[in-house]
Amino acid sequence: MRIKRATFVTSLTGNQRFDGEGLPQIAIAGKSNVGKSSLINCLCSQSKLARVSSEPGKTRLVNIFRINDDFHLVDLPGYGYARVSRSMQEDWGQMMDSYLSGSEHLYHILHLVDIRHDPGQHDLQMQAWIQHNQVPCTVVATKCDKLSRAQQQRSILAICRALGVQPWDVLPFSSVTRAGRDELLERLGQILGLSEDEP
Numbered sequence: 001m002r003i004k005r006a007t008f009v010t011s012l013t014g015n016q017r018f019d020g021e022g023l024p025q026i027a028i029a030g031k032s033n034v035g036k037s038s039l040i041n042c043l044c045s046q047s048k049l050a051r052v053s054s055e056p057g058k059t060r061l062v063n064i065f066r067i068n069d070d071f072h073l074v075d076l077p078g079y080g081y082a083r084v085s086r087s088m089q090e091d092w093g094q095m096m097d098s099y100l101s102g103s104e105h106l107y108h109i110l111h112l113v114d115i116r117h118d119p120g121q122h123d124l125q126m127q128a129w130i131q132h133n134q135v136p137c138t139v140v141a142t143k144c145d146k147l148s149r150a151q152q153q154r155s156i157l158a159i160c161r162a163l164g165v166q167p168w169d170v171l172p173f174s175s176v177t178r179a180g181r182d183e184l185l186e187r188l189g190q191i192l193g194l195s196e197d198e199p
């Protein structure tokens with residue numbers, strides 16, 4: 001699919017719901033700093049659509065972007081950022097829970113993990129939640145520009161083993177080199193049932 005138009009819609013806090021006219025929603029989940037906001041900007045070819053920061057914990061609300069009037073991309077706040085207070089961690093849990101379990105139009109989750117590291121405890125919890133709730137999911141292994149091809153292959157196998165997913169459900173991706181961008185867009189098109197040559 002091609003992204004021709006991408007606009008920021010709203011930020012959700014607390015237990016707000018988002019219906020978004022019933023359009024499909026694709027949520028992006030992952031540890032703080034893994035590259036969620038960068039992936040949105042890369043997919044949409046806009047450098048400032050989602051706020052990117054080298055400081056973890058930047059995205060603290062559920063931010064929603066409308067793509068081509070076809071679907072919504074949902075940038076979830078990153079988990080596992082140790083330096084936030086316990087009450088903020090609880091807020092995070094509540095916000096995620098209320099978004100994820102309340103969203104009738106959640107079609108798919110892109111679960112982002114850093115290709116350089118074995119998935120951590122929070123990644124395992126996130127994936128367990130996804131599998132428990134049977135939400136279709138693609139694992140995106142971010143920052144693949146940091147590894148050679150051979151290292152990427154090894155990391156992907158380790159990610160599959162840790163998360164209990166199949167190799168074809170893991171896509172290496174880089175917002176820096178745009179590696180994996182075409183593959184991810186194609187996959188989103190398939191998930192949403194949009195044909196390649198749609199006007």
Ligand SMILES: Nc1nc2c(ncn2[C@@H]2O[C@H](COP(=O)(O)OP(=O)(O)OP(=O)(O)O)[C@@H](O)[C@H]2O)c(=O)[nH]1
Nearest residue numbers: 032033034035036037038052053057058059078175
């Ligand atoms: N080398 C490399 N760096 C990346 C890539 N994607 C993101 N980064 C860097 O990683 C840092 C975090 O990126 P963000 O996109 O803000 O991460 P996030 O997951 O949205 O973080 P939170 O909003 O804090 O949860 C920034 O310094 C980015 O420039 C990538 O593909 N390759």
Ligand SMILES: [Mg+2]
Nearest residue numbers: 036037058059
């Ligand atoms: Mg972010």
